[in-house]
Each structure stands twice: as structure tokens, then as C-alpha cells.
Amino acid sequence: MRDLLASLDGLRERLREIPQADERRLQELKTEILGRKAGVLTDILKALPGLAPEARKAAGGAANALKREFETAIDARERELAHAARRIPGVDLTMPGRPQWRGGLHLVTQVVDEICEIFRELGFTRVVGPEAETERYNFFALNFPRDHPALDAQDSFYLGDDVLLRTHTSPVQIRTLETYRPPVRVVIPGQVYRRDPFDPSHSPVFEQLEGLAVDEGLSFVDFKATLSAFARKFFSADTQVRFRPSFFPFTEPSAEMDVQCQICMGSGCPTCKQTGWMEILGSGMVHPAVLENCGVDSERYTGFAWGMGPHRIAMSRHGIPDIRLFFESDVRFLEQFAGLVR
Ligand code: DAH
Numbered sequence: 001m002r003d004l005l006a007s008l009d010g011l012r013e014r015l016r017e018i019p020q021a022d023e024r025r026l027q028e029l030k031t032e033i034l035g036r037k038a039g040v041l042t043d044i045l046k047a048l049p050g051l052a053p054e055a056r057k058a059a060g061g062a063a064n065a066l067k068r069e070f071e072t073a074i075d076a077r078e079r080e081l082a083h084a085a086r087r088i089p090g091v092d093l094t095m096p097g098r099p100q101w102r103g104g105l106h107l108v109t110q111v112v113d114e115i116c117e118i119f120r121e122l123g124f125t126r127v128v129g130p131e132a133e134t135e136r137y138n139f140f141a142l143n144f145p146r147d148h149p150a151l152d153a154q155d156s157f158y159l160g161d162d163v164l165l166r167t168h169t170s171p172v173q174i175r176t177l178e179t180y181r182p183p184v185r186v187v188i189p190g191q192v193y194r195r196d197p198f199d200p201s202h203s204p205v206f207e208q209l210e211g212l213a214v215d216e217g218l219s220f221v222d223f224k225a226t227l228s229a230f231a232r233k234f235f236s237a238d239t240q241v242r243f244r245p246s247f248f249p250f251t252e253p254s255a256e257m258d259v260q261c262q263i264c265m266g267s268g269c270p271t272c273k274q275t276g277w278m279e280i281l282g283s284g285m286v287h288p289a290v291l292e293n294c295g296v297d298s299e300r301y302t303g304f305a306w307g308m309g310p311h312r313i314a315m316s317r318h319g320i321p322d323i324r325l326f327f328e329s330d331v332r333f334l335e336q337f338a339g340l341v342r
Helices: 002-020 023-034 040-049 055-086 105-123 171-177 219-236 289-294 310-318
Strands: 130-135 163-165 184-193 205-216 241-247 250-259 277-286 301-308
Touching: 002 023, 002 040, 002 055, 023 040, 023 055, 040 055, 105 184, 105 205, 105 310, 171 184, 171 205, 171 289, 205 219, 205 310, 219 241, 219 250, 219 277, 219 301, 241 277, 250 301, 277 289, 277 310, 289 310, 301 310
Parallel strands: none
Antiparallel strands: 130 163, 184 205, 205 301, 241 250, 250 277, 277 301
């Protein structure tokens, strides 16, 4: 009995080892003292029933109390070690994280890429041209009359007598036909400039996307089929389209294409001004004079062309009410589309 109490005292000494123990040592101590098979304290507890009742009471109380002390100390040390494992000096891992901003493509860039990809599948190559143009490329080779109002400095940004910021992407039609012989199928995205007010539906700089196909035997049917196929792919398979007669100096005949309003699906809403339709592009069969201006035989070749506004298309698809949102770089607006992949 005395021996037993003495060994409990000896064992208590070992409590002091616990706060210094590392992970491995702690597990060793645990097995050595509390292990179910051969733990020193376990053995003592197992021996209790063989003692005389009086001795059993005294030793039992002391042994059980010591067991609890070990358990508490080991548990505390275990928690301490686990916490330390997660700690880097100077860093509080329990603090909420700071968001890491990741760049994303601007919604208009995404729309341009998506349109180009649809036309790539239809056989069109993406090309670009300069933003500063001569009057010949921007107007005259495109069959504009000399007195066309767009030539007026009030409508265009002139950089010099004969040089201006292009007012549309159509001059790249001329550059393309001067560079490549038909058959030609190209899409031409790019920025264009006009002396327009900066208001909800206008901006002095905006994106256009031009298309041009020139080949033997291209007809109005190819033109309508190609653009209808685009609309069904870009909007939805059952999107309705319509063509309205129009006028452009560089096409004959000319047409504007409307698609069913994507916000109300044709029933009428503020976005489509209650018409159920939205205009998405100007287009037509390439005027023979344009082909001849580029040295293309207009008896042998025909073509179709169109120009659309990716800003406008993005606005109607997403119900964006004001074009200025695209230029203001307000992250709260932009981030809504940052991860948009269709
Ligand atoms: N260039 C025209 C504009 O800026 C758009 C356009 C209309 C382009 C008809 C074309 C076309 O290629 O055939 O409004």
C-alpha cells in the first residue's frame, strides 16, 4: 500500500514533462502512463480490486485523481501543439482573408471575341486596320459622294487636312480587298470615332465589327442566311430576325437587320421602345463601284458586308441602360461580367 502511494507520487512528478513535450514525446507519454494495455497508471488502477477495502479507498481516490490530472494536461498540450502548427510568426490565420483581385476581360471584348468565333466557324478570318485613316479609305473608295455630310469636321475628328480618326470600320474593307484577292471572308473588329455627345446611348468612341465576303456567285440569299445563322448562334436558336431596306453609299441594295428584343422576347419593353425588335446591324450587297475601286472585277465577283456595334449588342443582351457604364471602369459594374464565359 505504501509502495503504491509512493509510486503515485513518483508518477505525479512526470506531469511536469507534459508542457514541454513535442508531438512525438506526448504520444509516448500517453502510452507509457495511460496506455490501455501497459500504462503505468492503468496497471495501478487494475491492481486496486485486489487490495483491502480501506487501502483500496485511499489508493483508488488518489489514482483516479492523478489519472484526471494527466488527461487534462495531455489534452491541453495537444491543443496547444495543434494551434502552434497552424501558426506562422506574424500571421493570424484566424483573420478573414483579403480578396485577391484578378483581371478579367471587359464585357465588350468578350462579346467581340464571341462574335468573331461564330464567324470563324463560318469561314471568316479576323483582321484589323488602322484607326487614323485618309479620306480616301474612310469615304471615297467606299463610294461616298464628295459632299457627304459625314466629311464635315462637325461629324468627324480630323487630325490633318486629309487624315481623320476613322468614323467606321468599313475602310478596312478597302484595305482587305487591296491586299487579298477574292475569295475573301473577313471580320474586322475595332474602335471608331465620331463627334457624338457622351450620353446614355452615344459615345464619341465605340466599337464596331465589320464583316465582308466577296466571291463568285454570292447572292442576297447567302447574305441573309449567313447573318441569320449568326443571330441564331449568338442569341438563341429560335431568335426571329427581320431585314429592313436602308441606304449606305457602299452597298446596293442595303438593309438593316433587327433581332427580336432579347429583354422582352418581342412583347415590347422600354429597352426596345415597345417595338419588340432591336436593330443590330447595317448591311447590304457590296456596291460594284467599291469592288472596282479596289481593282476587283465586279462582273465576276459579288459580295456582302455588314457593320454592327458590339456595345449596343452587349447592352441589349444584358439590359444595360447606359453606354457610359462601359467606359467608366467602375469595378462594381465590370466585375459582374468578369468571369462570364458562355
Ligand atoms: N459603316 C456603317 C456605319 O458606320 C455600318 C455598315 C453598314 C457597314 C452597311 C457595312 C455595311 O459594311 O454594309 O454605320
